[in-house]
Amino acid sequence: DAGITQSPRYKITETGRQVTLMCHQTWSHSYMFWYRQDLGHGLRLIYYSAAADITDKGEVPDGYVVSRSKTENFPLTLESATRSQTSVYFCGTGTSGRKVHEQYFGPGTRLTVT
Amino acid sequence: AQTVTQSQPEMSVQEAETVTLSCTYDTSESNYYLFWYKQPPSRQMILVIRQEAYKQQNATENRFSVNFQKAAKSFSLKISDSQLGDTAMYFCAFMRAGGTSYGKLTFGQGTILTVHP
Secondary structure, X not given: OOOEEEEOOEEEEOXXXXXXEEEEEOOXXXXXXXXXXXXXXXXXXXXXXXXXXXXXXXXXXXXXXEOXXXXXXXXXXXXXXXXXXXXXXXXXXXXXXXXXXXXXXXXXXXXXXX | OOEEEOOOOEEEXXXXXXXXXXXXXXXXXXXXXXXXXEEOOOOOOEEEEXXXXXXXXXXXXXXXXXXXXXXXXXXXXXXXXXXXXXXXXXXXXXXXXXXXXXXXXXXXXOEXXXXXX
């Protein structure tokens, strides 16, 4: 049981390029999330999805686009990467109903924008 | 909006001793959850303990326990009998228990804990 996988695990890209970070889950959890982790800020929510085709902005959505056509996938796209988007990105899932407060995290993707 | 503050950027403790990590939060909500997550050098986020705001009893999980003071909006983590494997970054986090923010976590800045042999 793979749980949550993220790909790539490491990525270096140039300013202005489009980058897509992939997230895949095998649990069929309703909720999926993207967070970024930066020194001094902890983790901050970028986007959030309660179900397939339902997404909502988090705390820091600018410069990012998400889609969720299938329950198991939640890709995050940086349309035109900037140096300020250099960060570690975590995908997470949560179940619906009473256990939505139990969240699970993927291994993270370290993105460097040069 | 909720805020979570961890005022201790770094802490250290000797193996087998007890350490307490501090967390305060600000919210106007009455129903919410609080969490402590551990992030070891592997970067994997691991849930350590969870507290429901409506429960007066402090949560415990083996060597980990919390001191939840709802009126003071304080949520500290106590680690007893510290082990070398407890060395990690620890994050305090808040989640509203309902409404459109259901499922969204707000994290503190983190505290780096080092356990010395």
